[in-house]
Amino acid sequence: MKIIPEQVTDYASHFIKVLIDYSPRLISAFLILFVGLYAIRLINRFIRKIMIKRNLEPTLTKFLADLLLWSLRVLLFVTFISKLGIETSSFVAILGAMGLAVGLSLQGSLSNFAGGVLIILFKPFKVGDFIEGQGVSGTVCEIQIFITKLITTNNQTVFIPNGSLSNGNIINYSMEKIRRADLTIAISYETNIKEAKDIIIAVLKNNPKVLLTPAPDVSVKSLTDSSIQLAVRPWANREDFWGVYADTLQNCKQAFDNAGIIIQPYVKEFSKKNEITNS
Helix, strand or coil: CCCCHHHHHHHHHHHHHHHHHHHHHHHHHHHHHHHHHHHHHHHHHHHHHHHHHCCCCHHHHHHHHHHHHHHHHHHHHHHHHHHCCCCHHHHHHHHHHHHHHHHHHCHHHHHHHHHHHHHHHHCCCCCCCEEEECCEEEEEEEECCCEEEEECCCCCEEEEEHHHHHHCCEEECCCCCEEECCEEEEECCCCCHHHHHHHHHHHHHCCCCECCCCCCEEEEEEECCCCEEEEEECEEEHHHHHHHHHHHHHHHHHHHHHHCCCECCCCCCCCHHHHHHHC
């Protein structure tokens, strides 16, 4: 291929002319880009400080700050390419189509994302709370956008998707300052009910961890074929709950032994159909 010097000179002159004509727009676009990135960093840092001063949840602070950061970056990028002379309408249409395709392929993840946003905003629980959800109970150690991390009582780590967690029932055992233990003690029909109730009340009053207000309650729960079931309901501070639960059972057993009262063991009741089958 033969190179003609005149054509090379014409192409070079045309390129230089286009570069000179386009350079102000190019310089201003990159200037907007660099200044915008610096301004976004300052704004993000300022917003984080404000949210920290207002004692917002750390997870919510991080989520809102990251959301603001990427929203401003997308806006800056659109402004940058628009300054370069690129049509933004077609670019936005492409982004919308891509977003729709990604959304359809990640429906489960988007559900977990929405669940995480709901948990962060409405705060049914926070880090450090002991909760029960989706058949799992444990202490919340981390709330992420897609999953919630629990540590169970036997020190196992459980990850629960936020979508199913936010759509199901959640029991928060740490939200209230006091809790009531619901215990059942079975006694035989030969036992004096009033005497048994008085012994249990005395046991509860002698335990300093049992609250006097609300007052503990002892009442007949049900009459079965084999025993009289007494409902024992002491109140305790949240941190003393399990201690009161265990102490009540142990102390009642010891008090009954001293009084000569026998706790009726559980007797499995078979239906007539089972008796006929086993005979």
